[in-house]
Amino acid sequence: MASRRPLLRLLAQSRIQSRLSNSACRRTISSFSASSKASQHPLARYLGVTALSLLVATPLFYKMAVDEPYMLDAPTLAERDQQTKRAEAITNASPMRLRMEKFIKEQQVEIVRALEAIDGTKFRVDEWQRKEGGGGITCVLQEGKVFEKAGAGISAVYGTLPKAAILKMRANHKNLVNGANEIPESIEFFAAGLSLICHPRNPMAPTIHLNYRYFETANPDGSSGAWWFGGGSDLTPNYLFEEDAILFHKSLKDTCDAHNKEFYPKFKKWCDEYFYNKHRRESRGIGGIFFDDLDETTADKESLFAFIQESLKSFVPTYTTIMNKRKDMPFTEKEKEWQQIRRGRYVEFNLVHDRGTAFGLNTPGPRVESILMSMPLTATWKYMYEPEPGSREEKLEKVLREPKEWV
Amino acid sequence: MASRRPLLRLLAQSRIQSRLSNSACRRTISSFSASSKASQHPLARYLGVTALSLLVATPLFYKMAVDEPYMLDAPTLAERDQQTKRAEAITNASPMRLRMEKFIKEQQVEIVRALEAIDGTKFRVDEWQRKEGGGGITCVLQEGKVFEKAGAGISAVYGTLPKAAILKMRANHKNLVNGANEIPESIEFFAAGLSLICHPRNPMAPTIHLNYRYFETANPDGSSGAWWFGGGSDLTPNYLFEEDAILFHKSLKDTCDAHNKEFYPKFKKWCDEYFYNKHRRESRGIGGIFFDDLDETTADKESLFAFIQESLKSFVPTYTTIMNKRKDMPFTEKEKEWQQIRRGRYVEFNLVHDRGTAFGLNTPGPRVESILMSMPLTATWKYMYEPEPGSREEKLEKVLREPKEWV
Numbered sequence: 076m077a078s079r080r081p082l083l084r085l086l087a088q089s090r091i092q093s094r095l096s097n098s099a100c101r102r103t104i105s106s107f108s109a110s111s112k113a114s115q116h117p118l119a120r121y122l123g124v125t126a127l128s129l130l131v132a133t134p135l136f137y138k139m140a141v142d143e144p145y146m147l148d149a150p151t152l153a154e155r156d157q158q159t160k161r162a163e164a165i166t167n168a169s170p171m172r173l174r175m176e177k178f179i180k181e182q183q184v185e186i187v188r189a190l191e192a193i194d195g196t197k198f199r200v201d202e203w204q205r206k207e208g209g210g211g212i213t214c215v216l217q218e219g220k221v222f223e224k225a226g227a228g229i230s231a232v233y234g235t236l237p238k239a240a241i242l243k244m245r246a247n248h249k250n251l252v253n254g255a256n257e258i259p260e261s262i263e264f265f266a267a268g269l270s271l272i273c274h275p276r277n278p279m280a281p282t283i284h285l286n287y288r289y290f291e292t293a294n295p296d297g298s299s300g301a302w303w304f305g306g307g308s309d310l311t312p313n314y315l316f317e318e319d320a321i322l323f324h325k326s327l328k329d330t331c332d333a334h335n336k337e338f339y340p341k342f343k344k345w346c347d348e349y350f351y352n353k354h355r356r357e358s359r360g361i362g363g364i365f366f367d368d369l370d371e372t373t374a375d376k377e378s379l380f381a382f383i384q385e386s387l388k389s390f391v392p393t394y395t396t397i398m399n400k401r402k403d404m405p406f407t408e409k410e411k412e413w414q415q416i417r418r419g420r421y422v423e424f425n426l427v428h429d430r431g432t433a434f435g436l437n438t439p440g441p442r443v444e445s446i447l448m449s450m451p452l453t454a455t456w457k458y459m460y461e462p463e464p465g466s467r468e469e470k471l472e473k474v475l476r477e478p479k480e481w482v
Numbered sequence: 483m484a485s486r487r488p489l490l491r492l493l494a495q496s497r498i499q500s501r502l503s504n505s506a507c508r509r510t511i512s513s514f515s516a517s518s519k520a521s522q523h524p525l526a527r528y529l530g531v532t533a534l535s536l537l538v539a540t541p542l543f544y545k546m547a548v549d550e551p552y553m554l555d556a557p558t559l560a561e562r563d564q565q566t567k568r569a570e571a572i573t574n575a576s577p578m579r580l581r582m583e584k585f586i587k588e589q590q591v592e593i594v595r596a597l598e599a600i601d602g603t604k605f606r607v608d609e610w611q612r613k614e615g616g617g618g619i620t621c622v623l624q625e626g627k628v629f630e631k632a633g634a635g636i637s638a639v640y641g642t643l644p645k646a647a648i649l650k651m652r653a654n655h656k657n658l659v660n661g662a663n664e665i666p667e668s669i670e671f672f673a674a675g676l677s678l679i680c681h682p683r684n685p686m687a688p689t690i691h692l693n694y695r696y697f698e699t700a701n702p703d704g705s706s707g708a709w710w711f712g713g714g715s716d717l718t719p720n721y722l723f724e725e726d727a728i729l730f731h732k733s734l735k736d737t738c739d740a741h742n743k744e745f746y747p748k749f750k751k752w753c754d755e756y757f758y759n760k761h762r763r764e765s766r767g768i769g770g771i772f773f774d775d776l777d778e779t780t781a782d783k784e785s786l787f788a789f790i791q792e793s794l795k796s797f798v799p800t801y802t803t804i805m806n807k808r809k810d811m812p813f814t815e816k817e818k819e820w821q822q823i824r825r826g827r828y829v830e831f832n833l834v835h836d837r838g839t840a841f842g843l844n845t846p847g848p849r850v851e852s853i854l855m856s857m858p859l860t861a862t863w864k865y866m867y868e869p870e871p872g873s874r875e876e877k878l879e880k881v882l883r884e885p886k887e888w889v
Binding site: 199201215224226300353354355415419422423427428433436437441442443447448449450452453454455457458459472 | 511589606608622624631633760761762774826829830833834840842844847850851854855857859860861862863865866
């Protein structure tokens with residue numbers, strides 16, 4: 076079921092009451108960014124500067140630690156990670172938190188480059204931090220040649236889970252308190268994820284969405300406690316091209332099958348159940364995969380990280396193939412109108428049913444523009460709009476009402 | 483507070499698990515409607531036919547009562563009301579249920595006529611019933627000359643409140659179980675309301691919304707149990723015209739003041755609190771009035787009905803005055819774009835925060851097209867759109883962030 080652990084999944088979607096991670100470091104980055112060479116890609120430049128700042132920021136951190144007495148307390152997970160990032164490069168031996176963060180940053184660059192290549196328009200890059208702690212990078216391309224709107228956002232936050240949340244989580248993650256007799260008052264956590272959405276102009280080209288995320292708690296001794304991965308990707312066409320649906324699902328199935336033959340059927344069903352516009356009695360799109368809580372009861376951390384990496388990496392080749400076929404297809408005004416109606420349904424799903432969006436918007440101090448980058452540029456609601464019998468629009472509706480097996 | 487009794491307010495908004503009201507009567511109406519004269523206004527024709535059908539349907543009802551043994555049980559509230567409506571005209575001596583239903587039907591006709599006069603386009607009229615029971619009439623004008631979309635809907639449903647709901651309601655309505663020692667397993671209820679929304683084309687013309695409703699429960703002996711009125715109206719301009727804001731609020735204040743000097747300040751505040759897009763930290767519009775649970779602790783039923791009637795009747799003259807000033811004003815592409823962005827915020831409020839919409843969509847078997855007639859025809863989401871400093875757009879945003887006293 077999609078709703079096994081709503082709180083945790085939402086926490087894992089990473090806009091949360093969280094504590095400061097790296098504001099000193101960010102400030103260094105910002106001041107560097109301003110003077111960086113304009114010829115570099117802005118996002119690549121940002122990441123290049125990050126690596127540099129990890130080195131130059133070390134003396135600053137040392138000074139703070141000496142000057143400010145509160146730094147003498149046991150360091151938080153965030154502080155320990157900062158220290159690690161400053162002291163050494165991220166390798167396969169680094170904590171998964173840092174490997175996941177590095178991976179999604181790299182993937183964000185890859186994805187942004189690929190979408191810019193399709194569109195010919197640059198993304199706007201916004202680095203942000205919440206007053207409450209944590210932050211991310213939101214990249215948006217708006218009113219491009221091919222995309223009405225495309226957004227790729229990453230976030231990585233540290234925070235503290237209160238006792239009530241721990242009690243709820245324990246039911247599904249036995250190792251959350253590591254066999255301790257007493258439930259602690261709070262546990263530190265880390266959550267990082269990458270979210271992507273593309274709304275193309277051409278009604279023949281499908282909207283795509285994906286999200287991959289990692290969640291981890293810390294034991295009191297500083298070691299990793301409970302951890303799990305979540306994610307998935309789903310396709311939302313306005314007009315059905317079976318070859319696209321098959322390509323999309325086959326690509327996901329191949330990645331799944333390489334890890335576990337049970338993944339694809341299970342995650343495909345989960346996706347159909349999650350992305351369901353209940354009040355319309357139809358799916359948001361033609362599905363894909365959706366999963367959460369992949370922990371040691373499913374496979375070891377290394378294997379699951381490999382699965383997450385391959386799933387995310389499969390986006391660029393698959394979507395590029397589909398877009399190259401669809402982005403320049405001829406279309407009519409009526410087909411554009413249908414796309415806009417489908418966009419309205421997309422808005423309905425995201426604002427009425429999507430637990431991630433609801434959780435994000437209801438969190439204190441949300442970055443609303445990052446959460447709602449998933450909104451289409453435009454949408455339409457026509458009262459009692461009904462596709463003509465036998466039309467391509469009706470054909471799509473039928474598929475949305477009865478999810479198909481594509482591979 | 484706006485959230486004093488969410489369940490009840492939502493029930494009062496009247497899309498509810500409810501029991502059959504008058505399907506035999508409706509079928510008679512439908513068959514008559516098909517042969518009615520096309521020269522009549524469709525809605526007026528519908529109501530004229532209703533009156534006629536109340537007479538012709540009596541023999542049918544008698545026959546059912548004789549033939550079908552289950553009709554020998556104590557009649558339901560719905561059945562008793564059907565009988566009353568068939569036997570006699572609705573007068574001031576009739577139960578409030580029937581007076582309210584008659585009143586909102588008449589007002590729907592008035593409002594539809596007034597908006598058609600402004601636009602020059604006819605409304606589409608849909609009569610509907612839920613499989614689960616209850617029904618209404620939804621009138622929508624779409625892509626008109628003046629309105630992108632305007633909707634006026636009424637509904638009147640009968641149903642049964644389960645014990646859990648009764649227990650919740652009792653906190654605020656002492657007379658719900660009329661001093662009985664034991665809480666009954668269920669109580670019959672009636673809920674009726676009129677909802678209206680207008681989204682004009684011209685960005686200088688404001689969107690308006692109103693909703694007035696009545697809720698009543700039945701005692702086991704068939705007499706009226708608890709009852710209350712709810713409602714209100716609010717204005718959502720894209721560009722601020724202070725004279726419109728003052729006219730709108732003054733009209734509501736005058737109606738309030740004629741009944742109780744405390745009404746306007748209390749209901750104005752309640753409106754500002756209810757129509758608040760929390761995640762945007764701004765109001766949906768410039769407010770108006772909002773109230774609920776007006777029962778015998780506020781005033782007697784007759785006085786409150788008079789207040790509701792006058793409030794609803796004040797819509798046509800006030801909005802007509804505003805529309806006549808604004809509907810033909812010149813505007814730029816940029817101003818149209820701003821309107822579309824404001825429409826996006828309207829969608830966000832309705833889908834994320836409005837408890838009536840959420841309740842309606844989550845009810846089994848909802849008539850989604852009636853619930854979502856409140857959606858604008860089109861809306862836009864632009865990432866990081868910010869009005870220019872000192873612009874009229876920024877001026878509106880300031881007012882939305884700090885509600886003003888207009889009269």
